[in-house]
Amino acid sequence: MNGPTLKQNVVINNPQGFHLRPMGAFAQLASRFESSVRVSREGQTVNGKSILDLMLLAAVQGTELMVEVTGPDAEDALPALVRLLNAPPEEETTASSV
Amino acid sequence: MEIKRGIAVSPGVAIGPALVLDTEWFRIPQRTIPRNQVEGECHRLSMALAQAAAETRVNEEAVTAKLGPQYGAIFGAHALMLTDPTLVQEIESLIRNENFAVEYAVSRTMRRYAKALESIEGGYLAERVADLFDIEKRILRHLLGLRREQLRDLSEPVVVLSHDLSPSETAELDPRRVHAFVTEAGGRASHTAIVAGVLDIPAVVGVGPFLTDVSGGDVLVVDGHHGLLIINPDEETLERYKHVRATFRSQESKLHELRHLPAQTRDGSRVALLGNIEFPQESTPCLERGAEGVGLYRTEFLYLGKQSHPSEEEHLQAYLTVLRTMESHRPVVIRTLDLGADKFLPLGVGAESGAWRTAPERNPFLGLRSVRLCLRNLTLFKTQMRAILRASAFGDVRIMFPMISTLLELRQCKMILAEVKEDLEEEGIAFNPRLPVGTMIEVPSAALLAELLAREVDFFSIGTNDLIQYTLAADRNNETVSTLYSPGDPAVLRLIEGVVRAAAKYNVTVNVCGEMSGDPLYTMLLLGLGIRQLSVTPHSIPTIKRVVRSATVEESVKVAQEAMRLETARDVNNYLREQTRRILPSAFD
Numbered sequence: 001m002n003g004p005t006l007k008q009n010v011v012i013n014n015p016q017g018f019h020l021r022p023m024g025a026f027a028q029l030a031s032r033f034e035s036s037v038r039v040s041r042e043g044q045t046v047n048g049k050s051i052l053d054l055m056l057l058a059a060v061q062g063t064e065l066m067v068e069v070t071g072p073d074a075e076d077a078l079p080a081l082v083r084l085l086n087a088p089p090e091e092e093t094t095a096s097s098v
Numbered sequence: 099m100e101i102k103r104g105i106a107v108s109p110g111v112a113i114g115p116a117l118v119l120d121t122e123w124f125r126i127p128q129r130t131i132p133r134n135q136v137e138g139e140c141h142r143l144s145m146a147l148a149q150a151a152a153e154t155r156v157n158e159e160a161v162t163a164k165l166g167p168q169y170g171a172i173f174g175a176h177a178l179m180l181t182d183p184t185l186v187q188e189i190e191s192l193i194r195n196e197n198f199a200v201e202y203a204v205s206r207t208m209r210r211y212a213k214a215l216e217s218i219e220g221g222y223l224a225e226r227v228a229d230l231f232d233i234e235k236r237i238l239r240h241l242l243g244l245r246r247e248q249l250r251d252l253s254e255p256v257v258v259l260s261h262d263l264s265p266s267e268t269a270e271l272d273p274r275r276v277h278a279f280v281t282e283a284g285g286r287a288s289h290t291a292i293v294a295g296v297l298d299i300p301a302v303v304g305v306g307p308f309l310t311d312v313s314g315g316d317v318l319v320v321d322g323h324h325g326l327l328i329i330n331p332d333e334e335t336l337e338r339y340k341h342v343r344a345t346f347r348s349q350e351s352k353l354h355e356l357r358h359l360p361a362q363t364r365d366g367s368r369v370a371l372l373g374n375i376e377f378p379q380e381s382t383p384c385l386e387r388g389a390e391g392v393g394l395y396r397t398e399f400l401y402l403g404k405q406s407h408p409s410e411e412e413h414l415q416a417y418l419t420v421l422r423t424m425e426s427h428r429p430v431v432i433r434t435l436d437l438g439a440d441k442f443l444p445l446g447v448g449a450e451s452g453a454w455r456t457a458p459e460r461n462p463f464l465g466l467r468s469v470r471l472c473l474r475n476l477t478l479f480k481t482q483m484r485a486i487l488r489a490s491a492f493g494d495v496r497i498m499f500p501m502i503s504t505l506l507e508l509r510q511c512k513m514i515l516a517e518v519k520e521d522l523e524e525e526g527i528a529f530n531p532r533l534p535v536g537t538m539i540e541v542p543s544a545a546l547l548a549e550l551l552a553r554e555v556d557f558f559s560i561g562t563n564d565l566i567q568y569t570l571a572a573d574r575n576n577e578t579v580s581t582l583y584s585p586g587d588p589a590v591l592r593l594i595e596g597v598v599r600a601a602a603k604y605n606v607t608v609n610v611c612g613e614m615s616g617d618p619l620y621t622m623l624l625l626g627l628g629i630r631q632l633s634v635t636p637h638s639i640p641t642i643k644r645v646v647r648s649a650t651v652e653e654s655v656k657v658a659q660e661a662m663r664l665e666t667a668r669d670v671n672n673y674l675r676e677q678t679r680r681i682l683p684s685a686f687d
Contacts, residue, residue: 020226021168024175027182050184051175052211055226058218 003035003072010085011064018059018085020051026084027051035071037081048081099332104280104305106325107291108637111343112257112278112300113336116316116329118242118309119260129199129313139193139200143186146200146240151180153236172229179233185211201241201313208234242313257318259309263290278320280327282307285580293376294322295616295635298383302327304577353640357388361643363625365650371643372429372633374611378419384636388643391428391494392420393633394559394611397482398437407478413485421493429494431536431559431609431633432486434479434511436500438467463573468501473510483518490530497533498559503541505550512554540564540612545593548600558601559633562612566590585614586670591623591662598628609633618685619674621645626658641685648682 012018018026030037030048037048041063046053048067059065065085069078131139154177162170179185185207192203212230255277262283279294284303294301300322312318312329319328319339323346328335361369372393373384381392400408400416417432424430459465472479489495499511512535522529539545540561548558562585567574569589572582584590594610601608609631614620616638622645624632634642657677664670678685 020175020229021171024171024178027178031183047184050182051178052182053184056211056214056218 003070004074005068005070006074006078007066007068008078008082009064009066010082012059012061013086013088015061017061018054018057018063018065020055022084022087023051023054026081027054029081029084030077033069033071033073033077033080035069035074035077037077038068038070040066040068099335100311100329102280102305102308102311102327102329104302104325104327105285106322107303108279108294108299108301108322109346110278110298110300110322111339111346112318112320112322113339113343114255114257114277114318116312116318117256117258118312119258119263129202130197131193131199133197136194136197139203140190142241143189143193143200143204146204146237147180147186149240150233150236151177154180176229176233176236179229180237199313201238204237204241205234208237257320259312259318261309263293278318278322279303280305280308280318280320282309283575285575285577295613295637297380298635298637353644354387356640356643356647357386359643359647361388361390361646363646363649363651363654365652367625367630367651369625369646370609370631371639371646372431372609372631373636373639374616374633375420375636378416380636381420381423384639385423387636387639389636389639391424392430393609393631394498395420395430395432397433397435401435401437407481410481410485410488413482414488417485417489417495418492421489421495424493426493429496431496431498431557432489433498433500433538434469434482434486435472436468438462438465438471463567469499469507469511470501473507473514476514479514480518483515484522487515487518487522487529487533488527490533491528495530495533496536496557498536498538498557500538500561501540501564502537502551503543505547505554508537508551508554536609538564539597540568542569542593545597548597549603552600552604552606555606557607557609558597559609559611560594560597562590562610562614565593565612566614569593584667584671585617585620586661586674587667588662588665588670591627591670594624595627595662602628607631616642618642618645618678618682619671622649622654622657622678622681623661623674625649625651626654626656626661645678645682645685648685653681 014022027049038045039048039054039057040046041057041059044057046057048054057065067078067081067085069081071077154173158170158173158177161173188207189200189203192198192206193200196203198206208230212227215227215230255275257278257280258276259280260282262281263279276297276299278299279290279301281290281303282305284290290301290303300320302320302322302325305327308327316330319331319335320326321328321339321342328339331339361371363369370390371388372391373381373387373389374394374396375381375384375392376396376399384392397413397416400413417430420430466474483497486495486497497515499508502508502511515535519529519531534556536557536559537544537551537555538561539548539551539558540563542565544551545565552558563574566583566585566587570582570587572579574580574583598608608629610624610629611633615624615632616634618641621632621642625646632642657674661670661673664673675686
């Protein structure tokens, strides 16, 4: 794919880990960009546009993930995706299982 | 070709494509496809995924509105999984590279993900495995059969396969589009069997696990005479069954010729043959087969598969449909709501109003069902009574209360009916003030107290299915004890004899409904015991009429007397078979 490859490391701060809702939001946001999005954890790399793949990363609180974006809109995509990963947990303390 | 054996409950032969109603217990077999079907399978996959995702989006909205966005998000995530690019890629590559059938490819992929999630340390996503199975089921449901909601508008006739058919599922079926039923569970008197009989289509029940061996669209032969299901028959078998089907149809049409002949014994006694119906549309086939009216109109379908209780108007419209077919001179006996136990309401119906107790009962057959349920939900009961009374202005309508077990219950029902009449009178709405009132005799206590009940009603209808199961304490749907369940049991015969005697004393008509009345084996016995009115599934009318026309009251009385002396159900049944064959050798063909 044409375009630059940009990457950034992010540490998961959510006490519940990188769980279903943010994963869904991440995959959805990633899919909006033309660039390919890969997410790695300790050498394991998955497609960032796939919620199922993201689940397999099993990123609990404190896990360091690397987000790698390649493509024409990589410069927009990377900061947006990182911002989402760093966002504070939503006001959902009552729905802890999700 | 594969042959499965079950219990034959409704005769006939059907040939058609499979529609699998039930994927809840599915284990998908590993099945490969020819190369030229690869594109077709991939297309089925994308259709199923798109439909499943759309359905999930609808759930998301509904759940969000009801419980809030945190819960709706679960379905949002499901929808994302259903459109997940790596998921689609993986399933497609299994189809393209391994030539797996799409169902198997889906199942294998979802299970790989589930396994991967389970193996993650700390179990932090272990509960997500349930989500994956849920998604798998949803996709399979779209692949293996039409969605339940689409059952009412099937485009081509199918053979319906299911673990067990629930009444609400059958209520949703379009009878013109169903060739046959085959179920894994169920016995001779299961709901499936009754419905198949009413719809006059072949059915085989109690086959045992077979759903994993069939895929939606497979060609099936259902042999309702011998209780066989043949999956993907070979050319020879198919031809043979086409022939059998044609022969059966011509026999049927011979029976049809009886239609205009009276149900009269050789010595001149008339027997009223009425039909049992469940759906208003069935009144037409009922008449076509020569019924003199409707002896049992089950009204449960009005309540099933609905989000709310039927309105008075909905009741009335259904009743008027039947009355239009039956015209004003033919009796139509409407039985009030008989739900409970084996006919569970769909989850949540009426839960908000607190009208139904939905907690599971330990002993539902002995629990809050039928008229007991109505007497605790007077609004619902009165709504139906109003509709029945209003319908009575347009024809020979009669009301019947099911599952009466004490005299007090009957009196309560009649009191409520009187109140409803008063209301209608005040409102100036027309009804038949002398609407005949009857009670079902289907609980042994009612049979034993028939003399007391007879003084307070216009007619009895013996509901043999429940009467037998309550008398012998044997669940008719439980295959392990169903041999105890026999209409020929001496205990049952004694109860019937007593009811007829009590009714004669007070000049009350006795009808027999239930499977027993539609079985030619018992026709002579019932005649001999003094029964002159039988209400049967429409397809049995010609068969029973033929036996009636071959018998005389005189010999039937002798047969009944002899049968009453026998000590076991087996002896009774053997004797009756012998006697019936004597007067009509082809009675059981």
